[in-house]
Amino acid sequence: MADTTTAPTTASTAGPTAPAKTPADSRVTLAHIMSEHDTNLYGTIHGGVVMRLIDDAAAAAAGRHADGPAVTASVDGMRFLAPVRAGDLLSVHAELERAGRTSMTASVRVTAERWNASGPAADVATARLTFVAIDAEGRPRPVPALTAGTA
Numbered sequence: 001m002a003d004t005t006t007a008p009t010t011a012s013t014a015g016p017t018a019p020a021k022t023p024a025d026s027r028v029t030l031a032h033i034m035s036e037h038d039t040n041l042y043g044t045i046h047g048g049v050v051m052r053l054i055d056d057a058a059a060a061a062a063g064r065h066a067d068g069p070a071v072t073a074s075v076d077g078m079r080f081l082a083p084v085r086a087g088d089l090l091s092v093h094a095e096l097e098r099a100g101r102t103s104m105t106a107s108v109r110v111t112a113e114r115w116n117a118s119g120p121a122a123d124v125a126t127a128r129l130t131f132v133a134i135d136a137e138g139r140p141r142p143v144p145a146l147t148a149g150t151a
Ligand SMILES: CC(C)(COP(=O)(O)OP(=O)(O)OC[C@H]1O[C@@H](n2cnc3c(N)ncnc32)[C@H](O)[C@@H]1OP(=O)(O)O)[C@@H](O)C(=O)NCCC(=O)NCCS
Pocket: 001, 002, 003, 004, 070, 071, 072, 073, 074, 099, 100, 101, 102, 103, 104, 130, 132, 134, 138, 139, 140
């Protein structure tokens, strides 16, 4: 699962007195073209490959909200709605839906469209994951509050 502690970081500015943030402040979209190397024995994209991209996008949203490292604590939900194929451009949209004292829950929506054709993107997966912001010793640390933002 994603561990933002491995990424280059600066000292966190978040904490109990940090200003509240909105979901838009940490919203992120990760785009990836799926290849034949990502397929399973049925010829469609392996679910674990999609799960990794989901974890990456959700971790980025959590890390942005926390202004520093956050680790995956739980995968609270995962739904695969339609198969993904090699040649699909996957867009993984993640945003914060809840912030506790040190934990954060991110919701993720995954869409797919052919990489070289125009057309509507199809919903292929949704997920919800919880992250915990950690300090340099790996202990939970406080995160900013989450306020309702404009969509
Ligand atoms: C996640 C982790 C930092 C929590 O540490 P902890 O000392 O057990 O945390 P606490 O019991 O003090 O709880 C801290 C917060 O985490 C939440 N939490 C802890 N375990 C959780 C879990 N399994 N699922 C959801 N939330 C969890 C608590 O509800 C609490 O939230 P709050 O502060 O918003 O109220 C620790 O369990 C850990 O390091 N786990 C491994 C993470 C990891 O390696 N992930 C994969 C790679 S990134």
